[in-house]
Every structure is written in C-alpha cells, then in structure tokens.
Amino acid sequence: MARREERNLLVGIDIGTSKCVAVVGQLMPEGNIEIVGYGEAPSRGMNRGDVVNIELTTQAIKRAVENAEHMAGCRAQSVYVGISGTHIRSLNSAGVAPVRAGSVSERDVDSVMDAARAIAIPADQKILHVIPQEFVVDGREGIHDPVGMHGVRLEAKVHIVTGSISAAQNIYKCVESCGLKVDKLILQHLASSYATLLPDERELGVCMVDIGGGTSDIAVFKGGTIRHTAVLPIAGNQVTNDISVAFRTPAPYAEELKVQHGVALPQFAASHEEIEVKGVGDAPARRLSRLTLAEVIKPRYEELFRFIRKELHRADWYELAAGGVVLTGGAAQMPGVIELAESVFELPVRLGVPQNVGGLKEVARNPACATAVGLLMYGRQNLPQVPAASGEGIGHWFGRISDWIKGSF
Structure with missing residues (x-):
C-alpha cells in the first residue's frame, strides 16, 4: 500500500504463549524508529512457542494487528515475526x-x-x-x-x-491467513537483543534472558557478536500455575494475583498486607497474606535462574559473561526478580528495556515489548542497502554482511 511506503513503516509481531503483540514503527529520516502503533490480544493457540491451534492463533494475530493499525492509521501488508520454542x-x-x-x-x-x-x-x-x-x-x-x-x-x-520446519510453516500459515506477508521469521531472543543490549555489553560479554509466558530464551554475546543461544521450557506460566495450585484458584485469577500483587522476594511484601483470592466455582473468596504469595513465587524463579546458570556452565560461557545478565520480557518486571537473580547468578543483573526508540512510551520503555521492538530494529538493519556510486565502501559491505544474517527463511 502506497501509504505504508511513504511513511516508511515497519511492523513486528511477537506471538507469545500468553499474548500476541503487534508494534508499528516509523523509520525516521535520521534512521531512528518512532513507535506509532501498538496492539495486543490474548493468545490461546500457542504453547511454549509452538502453534497448537491454528484458528485461535490466527484470531490473536488479526486482533493485535488491527489494534496496532488503528492506532498508527495505516494498513500493514508485510511483517517481521518472531519464533521461539523448545524445537530451536x-x-x-x-x-x-x-x-x-x-x-x-x-x-x-x-x-x-x-x-x-x-x-x-x-x-x-x-x-x-x-x-x-x-x-x-x-x-x-x-x-x-x-x-x-x-x-x-x-x-x-x-x-x-x-528450527522445526513444521513449527515455522504453522506460523507462516497463521500470519498469511490474516492477509499479511512474512518479511522474515526471526529468532525471538535475537530480536530482543537488538532492542535491549548496549554495545559495551555485547563486546565485554553478556547473557540476555527473555522470560516470557511459555519459554525463557537465552542469548550470550561476546566480542560484539552472538556466541550461544538456548531455550528453556520454564517461564511465567509455571509461576501462574504454582499460584493456582497453592491458592486453589482458577488460572486467570492466579495470573491477576501474580501481575497485581506478586513479588519474587518475601522481604518485598509486608506480613500485614492481605490480598483477596477468588475460589473455584461457587467457593467463597478468601483473604491471604501477600507474604504467602511471595513464598510461592520465589522457588519457581529460583529454579529458573539455577537452570539458566547451569546452561551457561554447560556451554562454558558463565565465566566469560563479565558484563553480567540482562533480564527482559514481561515476567522479568516483577519486583524482587532482579535482586533474586543477582543472588543466584552472583553476577550484575539489570532489567532490559528497549533502547534508542521513541514514540509511545508504554511500548518504547516496556520490557514486555522488547521482542516486538527488536523485530523492528532487525528489519531496519536488514532493509535493502543501496550502494554508493562506486559500489564500494564500508556501508555497502556492511549491508552485504547483514544479508547473510537473514538466513534461509
């Protein structure tokens, strides 16, 4: 559509286990990205990065994209899409x-x-x-x-x-069923790293962990480039499930408790604070201590961080991550998570928010949108390069190297 071309818009879709996020970014003349559209929808057709229901996943993508289009005042034709899962x-x-x-x-x-x-x-x-x-x-x-x-x-x-051929084809099918063309299928933690990591961290050595709903994605950088990637099937949904079982409350209410009242360390919750917990079916609501909620949440996050540390040791990258650990993703925002991670990793830990983007603040500085924003940054870097008249120069060859990163899909 001509309108999209004139405004130089890029569209990224992060199809997660718990929600689907679509972000529209405008490429400014100076090269920066301004976030001009955002949409999200509950995702019920994904499980740990895999499509388990084509129809539900398609509906989530369509709803998220329509919301983002409405906000940006545009019509998306092609999109950059993230992929993750235990098949990676x-x-x-x-x-x-x-x-x-x-x-x-x-x-x-x-x-x-x-x-x-x-x-x-x-x-x-x-x-x-x-x-x-x-x-x-x-x-x-x-x-x-x-x-x-x-x-x-x-x-x-x-x-x-x-990645799995069938997993990729299912994602293609869902996106194309919405009338969209997939510009590129991109590893989600690679996209998140584009948005959250600083050049000094990439050079010194850093481990980025994107904690989503179904998976935790690990990417290790050293010497300015990626060295190791991994996907763990432990993430925010396991925390929600623990709360649901421990408090005998339906999963939607458990998710609400986690988001509104959850803390990863007991010292972040006062013992006198009480929260209302809805019962199953006709069971009456109860009031429980917020401290009890923290004691349910902490062991699961501890387990996740110990698995990540074990993976870094297995791959011989733990000692080389001198820049520490960067946590991003929706499940990394909970109070106490950074402090708990530092005690487990015994390394500096910071919260990774998108860098060097403007526009909508609720997106541009939101760890939960790191993958979607990173997809836009990946798309910007890998736009077709127009060589100088001589056909030479660093910019031209950098463009060629960027082409190799695109891979096969």
Whole structure:
C-alpha cells in the first residue's frame, strides 16, 4: 500500500504463549524508529512457542494487528515475526574457502559462508539464521569485514540457528491467513537483543534472558557478536500455575494475583498486607497474606535462574559473561526478580528495556515489548542497502554482511 511506503513503516509481531503483540514503527529520516502503533490480544493457540491451534492463533494475530493499525492509521501488508520454542537448536560452525584473486572479494565471502553453513541437520529442521562471528584471513583472527584484504585462505566462524520446519510453516500459515506477508521469521531472543543490549555489553560479554509466558530464551554475546543461544521450557506460566495450585484458584485469577500483587522476594511484601483470592466455582473468596504469595513465587524463579546458570556452565560461557545478565520480557518486571537473580547468578543483573526508540512510551520503555521492538530494529538493519556510486565502501559491505544474517527463511 502506497501509504505504508511513504511513511516508511515497519511492523513486528511477537506471538507469545500468553499474548500476541503487534508494534508499528516509523523509520525516521535520521534512521531512528518512532513507535506509532501498538496492539495486543490474548493468545490461546500457542504453547511454549509452538502453534497448537491454528484458528485461535490466527484470531490473536488479526486482533493485535488491527489494534496496532488503528492506532498508527495505516494498513500493514508485510511483517517481521518472531519464533521461539523448545524445537530451536543452535551451534557454532566454521567454513574455509580459497581467496581466488589475491584479495578477498564479495564472491569469496559468499563462498566461505556457504561452506560454514554446509552442516548436517535433522530432516525436520531448517536453518533460520547464519550469523557471522568473525573472519580469519591467513591465520589473522578477529576480522569483521574481510573484503579487500590480501590473502590466500579465508575462514568464517558463524553461529547457526535451526528450527522445526513444521513449527515455522504453522506460523507462516497463521500470519498469511490474516492477509499479511512474512518479511522474515526471526529468532525471538535475537530480536530482543537488538532492542535491549548496549554495545559495551555485547563486546565485554553478556547473557540476555527473555522470560516470557511459555519459554525463557537465552542469548550470550561476546566480542560484539552472538556466541550461544538456548531455550528453556520454564517461564511465567509455571509461576501462574504454582499460584493456582497453592491458592486453589482458577488460572486467570492466579495470573491477576501474580501481575497485581506478586513479588519474587518475601522481604518485598509486608506480613500485614492481605490480598483477596477468588475460589473455584461457587467457593467463597478468601483473604491471604501477600507474604504467602511471595513464598510461592520465589522457588519457581529460583529454579529458573539455577537452570539458566547451569546452561551457561554447560556451554562454558558463565565465566566469560563479565558484563553480567540482562533480564527482559514481561515476567522479568516483577519486583524482587532482579535482586533474586543477582543472588543466584552472583553476577550484575539489570532489567532490559528497549533502547534508542521513541514514540509511545508504554511500548518504547516496556520490557514486555522488547521482542516486538527488536523485530523492528532487525528489519531496519536488514532493509535493502543501496550502494554508493562506486559500489564500494564500508556501508555497502556492511549491508552485504547483514544479508547473510537473514538466513534461509
């Protein structure tokens, strides 16, 4: 639609286990993104990143997008969509190729990237991203842009992310059923990192954890690039379930208790504070101490953080995360979560909110919208690059490297 092109709008959709979020961002002339539209809808057709009901998921996407379109005064045609789930796999790989003409050309880089991604993966998996970590020219390491360098042997080190073919196709089907085209399917924690991490953290070494409703997504950065990713099936919905069982209250009321009164550390709740807990069916409501609620919530968050620490140790990245841990996502906003995380990780921990975006404050500074905002940032960085008249220059080759990050979908 011409109106969308003239305003340079980008649309991101985060299809979560508990809610679907759509965000519309306008690309400003100076390159910044202004959030001009936001919409959300309850999500009942997803479970831990997988589509379990096509119709319900489609309805949630349609409702969220319509709300965002109405606010932005536009009509979305194509969108960037996040993907996560326990089916996500990742590994580091390397490829080697000869330098044909004495100095590294764009063709040589394409060849070495093809060699790095030529790995055996299960038949039900598809490569989502091939992300360059560094290039090596004749043994010289730490090169980010090898084009033009002299040498005879070029090596590429990359991080490869794969996902279930059927899971991806189901997401495509739901989005396309709403009359939308998928610009790109993007790993959710990669998108969240675009929105929340600072350059110094990426360089020094940092672990970002996006705690959603169904999964907790882990991404480790070092030396300015991604080094490790993982997905854990423990997140905010497990906390809600614990409250529901312990207080014998339906899940919707348990979620309401968690959001309105939940704290992750007992010292954040006064013993005299009381909350009303609705009963099941015709059972009367009861009044319980808020301190009791905190004592139910704390063990589940502790368990999650211990699993994350164990994963970092397993992947040998715990000692290298000198920049600490960044927690983002809706379930990271609860009072006491940051303090509890610091005691478990024994590292500095901060709350990750979207950076360097303007517009709607309830979106631009909201950890629950980090993935959706990150999708816009990913889309901005990977827009088609127009090379200079000479066809050379750092900007042109940076655009080429960005193209490789796009992966296969």
